[in-house]
Amino acid sequence: MKHLRSVNRKAQRIENDVVALQGPPQQPAAAPHIPLGCSLVFSPGWEADRNGGTAGLCQPVERDLFDCHTGCFWPAQVPDQLNHAPDWTAKCAAAQKDWRKIDLVFP
Amino acid sequence: MKLFTIVAISIAVLVQSLAAQAPPPKEPKEPTEKEKEELDSGIPIANELVRKTCSPCHKVDDKLRLSRISWRRTTPEGWEQTIKRMISLDGLKLEPAEAREILKYLSNTLGLAPEEARPAAFEVEKRMIDYKYAANKDAEEVCTKCHSMGRVISQRRSKTEWELLIAMHRGYYPLSDFQAFRRGGPPQTQPGPDGSPPDNRHPMDKVIPHLTDALALKTPEWSAWSANMRAPKLAGQWAFAGYQAGKGYFYGATTIKPGDKEDEFLTETRYTRVKTGDVIERKGKAIVYTGFQWRGRSESGASGKDSLREVMFLDRGQREISGRWFTGAYDETGIDVTLKRIGNDSIVLGIDHASLPAGSAREVQIHGVNFPANLSAAAIDFGPGVSVKRLVSATPALVRVEVEIAKDATIGPRDIGVAGAFREAGAVVYDKIDEIKVRPQAGMARVGGINFPKEFQQFEAIAFNNGADRKPDTKDDISLGPVDVTWSIEEYTATFDDDDKTYVGTLDDNGLFTPNVDGPNPKRKNRADNYGDVWVVATLKLPDGKVLRARAHLLVTVPLYMKFDQPEVAQ
Incomplete structure (x- = not known):
């Protein structure tokens, strides 16, 4: 990408993605808090979803x-x-x- | 006659051909050295009632070992859960007195040594902690998909026993194969980081060698402890020190008397809540398993309403018993208790205002036992920078003094001495509050109140001074203990238009969170239950007008519809 410059927004997004993909892999997000005994690991978990919250649980x-x-x-x-x-x-x-x-x- | 001959010949031919088809009798396979060693590690069962009760299903061998049972060791709770499963699923019938005898025998003969039981104490003390099993990632993943790792690390088994335990899980809960035990996804084809061939074993197969090794049946700790184990001699007077989040410190004394059997005890405890001066009296009884595991229950008042379960550990010298006394539908409310044996010496338990601001003067209460009658102000020592101005009053259990903290006193903890007895870091001198932190940093509550019980969550705010380096969150930060703050709930935005804050429940002035009721809520989108996650925020306004804030995450979640619990161990 040294000799090309993006001129509109779509090109900018592509450029961002290309640069991100060429770089080192991004760090995974810090692990969510898992309450003791919680079966978080199923998707979703019982007490908490995979992000440590309740938004992904079965409702109700x-x-x-x-x-x-x-x-x-x-x-x-x-x-x-x-x-x-x-x-x-x-x-x-x-x-x-x-x-x-x-x-x-x-x- | 002709017919008879034909029939006879046919039968003879048939028998011969059947005999020819039958496989030759199997030669008994010679066990390998390892198998022999494992077999020999089984622990004989000397108790006749255990043998009589269990032997219809568990085979007794010539050395009085019972199949499966003799190759496993665990806590009283672990054995109780197994006995309950034998009753509920395997048709065992037991009288309560028989169950008690069997439980005690198994816990004492096939129990854990103190060094083995300590790391798993949080499980039996029902503490809600973040536990990381660092020894083996596979084991942690396989086991915690369904339950706490505490259940696992309070077990000791032989290799075959670990294999059979996994087989038991697969039999009773067939889906656990997909959830935890077997590998999902395509097989690995890449070699490992060290160049080893790809490991395509199922997680359960990877875990067994680790468990066999790390949580082995035969250990030096158990050999040593079981050789020395005896019923403890606990009768006497014990000093009581307790701390409960949201209520603060309790000091008092416990009288332990012998019970019906040598390992059973009766207790009478009288303690004062330091913050309010309320006096609480409790009466209880306890059983001590394996020479050190205290399991008791005590009640306060005539109605016996305020019942607490007691799980404590006795130290080797039989001078200190410590653990947790708890209650609540999810055992979430508890006091951390330490009992210290009272001899002839004085014991300093603690003071009412543990944090002493530099450049101030105040009256302080020192709680303890056996304080001498002719006490003088000179015999009371708060260390450098804190001078005792006057002895206000003195009883054997409570001394009131006026202290003055110098303006230039060095900040940091101080040991408190009364007539030669010291309480390590009993007080702390500080110049200002730099920050506050909410404890626990991640709380959990469960909706309830209609069909299922509520799980409450108590929060507390702890004040901190930055310490000598004046930088926050470093090792020399000084904890100044709990402080009174203003509590509030804020939204933890996890989804678009998140509305958890409105529904999850309420937080009182003392930091106690009470969740909302269980069941679908027609007012909520998708008739969702009242669960959600929010921030719990503490705000402290300092005298100079500065405002300190801290927050913690609170997960308000679903009830448990099944509760694995063993309160019977204390009865």
């Missing part, structure tokens, strides 16, 4: 809860249907409506 959690239960996708956070709580959804057909009937399980 009740929408996705029974998927976690039947597939034991969050085995340390949600009771699994396979072993610990086969009847967990018995009192509650749709978690978004009946979430007040969901039990806390102590395995």
